[in-house]
Amino acid sequence: MTSSLCIKQEDLLYKPRNIALAKMNNISGEPEMSEFESAYLCGLINKFKPKKILEVGVAGGATTGIIIETLQETRDRSENIKIFSVDLNSDFYRNKTEDREKRKTGFMTDIMKNSSDVWVDHSLLLGKTLCECFEEIDHDIDFVVIDTVHLLPGEILDIPVLLKLVSNNAVIVFHDVSLHHFLSEPKESRKSFATMAAFVSLSGNKNVPIGLDPIRKFPNIAAIQLTENSSKDVSDIFYAMNFPWSYVPPLKIKEAYLQFYDKYYRKYQSIYENAFLENTAYAVHEREVNFETVFSKLLSKLTANQTVSLYGAGEIAEYLVKELSKRKVPIDRIFVTKSSRYEQFVGKFPVEQFSQDLVTKDDVIIVASIKFAKEITNYIKEKVGNITVLSVNEFSYI
Numbered sequence: 001m002t003s004s005l006c007i008k009q010e011d012l013l014y015k016p017r018n019i020a021l022a023k024m025n026n027i028s029g030e031p032e033m034s035e036f037e038s039a040y041l042c043g044l045i046n047k048f049k050p051k052k053i054l055e056v057g058v059a060g061g062a063t064t065g066i067i068i069e070t071l072q073e074t075r076d077r078s079e080n081i082k083i084f085s086v087d088l089n090s091d092f093y094r095n096k097t098e099d100r101e102k103r104k105t106g107f108m109t110d111i112m113k114n115s116s117d118v119w120v121d122h123s124l125l126l127g128k129t130l131c132e133c134f135e136e137i138d139h140d141i142d143f144v145v146i147d148t149v150h151l152l153p154g155e156i157l158d159i160p161v162l163l164k165l166v167s168n169n170a171v172i173v174f175h176d177v178s179l180h181h182f183l184s185e186p187k188e189s190r191k192s193f194a195t196m197a198a199f200v201s202l203s204g205n206k207n208v209p210i211g212l213d214p215i216r217k218f219p220n221i222a223a224i225q226l227t228e229n230s231s232k233d234v235s236d237i238f239y240a241m242n243f244p245w246s247y248v249p250p251l252k253i254k255e256a257y258l259q260f261y262d263k264y265y266r267k268y269q270s271i272y273e274n275a276f277l278e279n280t281a282y283a284v285h286e287r288e289v290n291f292e293t294v295f296s297k298l299l300s301k302l303t304a305n306q307t308v309s310l311y312g313a314g315e316i317a318e319y320l321v322k323e324l325s326k327r328k329v330p331i332d333r334i335f336v337t338k339s340s341r342y343e344q345f346v347g348k349f350p351v352e353q354f355s356q357d358l359v360t361k362d363d364v365i366i367v368a369s370i371k372f373a374k375e376i377t378n379y380i381k382e383k384v385g386n387i388t389v390l391s392v393n394e395f396s397y398i
């Protein structure tokens with residue numbers, strides 16, 4: 001691949017977008033890039049001549065079609081070029097509830113493939129995150145375009161995964177690095193700086209096409225060409241996970257990344273795990289999550305035949321005491337590590353300092369803490385031995 005990421009006005013490639021859109025029944029709002037941003041992306045593809053491209057975040061698939069058009073116009077069939085497109089949602093995320101026709105993610109690329117001779121080998125991987133499709137993607141990707149959530153943790157989570165998929169000196173294009181400044185977007189977009197955070201934290205040769213975008217002084221698209229330091233400096237990406245998150249991914253996704261980092265980034269995995277707990281605890285504290293949904297799985301495990309004790313005396317314990325009482329599940333005790341730090345009662349139950357003398361192996365203890373669930377579980381097991389300990393983290397959707 002060419003080594004310079006310097007992109008000039010004459011490198012911008014505007015034509016593929018118009019040709020591709022004509023083949024895909026132009027849909028309002030798609031692609032989700034401006035003409036300039038598409039031209040920058042196509043210009044980079046034309047300049048670097050990648051053989052394996054990964055696209056993360058597909059939406060209608062208009063940008064996929066534009067990438068395919070660029071390749072078909074500038075390259076040869078014999079090069080066996082491949083594109084992998086990944087999207088978490090199988091259904092087009094901009095479908096409206098009132099829409100009669102539920103469009104699939106990538107539907108515009110399908111229109112293009114059905115109506116013209118597309119020889120580029122394109123795989124669409126839907127319904128999974130990048131780390132869940134890791135094994136389905138070739139591992140010598142030389143060009144990536146990432147355009148997904150924009151809210152933290154969003155794109156940050158995928159950068160360590162990308163680094164295990166790409167070849168040396170791969171080019172990574174980041175879309176929506178300025179979305180947080182768009183006055184036309186809903187207020188929530190002010191928090192849409194995950195792409196910029198990922199761009200800043202990943203080490204490499206960077207290009208922001210300042211001076212080329214006819215509208216934005218600091219454009220909304222940028223690129224990095226990886227260097228040998230990119231993987232060495234991966235700690236910065238994990239440190240960036242410590243910013244406050246705007247959402248907490250569901251348990252399935254949490255676990256998928258945890259397993260991935262555990263396998264490939266053992267040294268940094270705990271930073272992710274801690275960030276997850278801190279942000280979950282905050283979301284619970286601020287009631288940004290629905291307690292009924294979060295704790296329904298745990299509560300469904302408990303019956304009136306069991307007597308349970310709770311370890312924790314905060315808002316989660318308060319909620320569980322109310323719910324368990326409604327379900328007529330007997331509560332024995334409320335434990336904490338140091339009772340002086342807490343109110344003396346949760347409901348009608350006194351808060352007591354935990355001691356192994358107060359429990360037997362037949363008791364069930366629910367750990368009502370998000371941040372310290374692991375430590376408390378280990379502590380109880382160490383003190384009492386083989387006792388049933390249910391942690392809210394294991395059962396909640398978070």
Ligand SMILES: C[S@@+](CC[C@H](N)C(=O)[O-])C[C@H]1O[C@@H](n2cnc3c(N)ncnc32)[C@H](O)[C@@H]1O
Pocket residue numbers: 030031032033056057058059060061062063086087088089093105128129130147148149
């Ligand atoms: C801004 S749109 C992509 C626009 C597209 N690149 C274009 O230029 O038209 C974001 C897409 O990312 C998808 N998405 C959201 N979270 C994701 C994740 N964690 N991994 C992969 N895709 C995700 C959404 O379903 C949505 O289709």
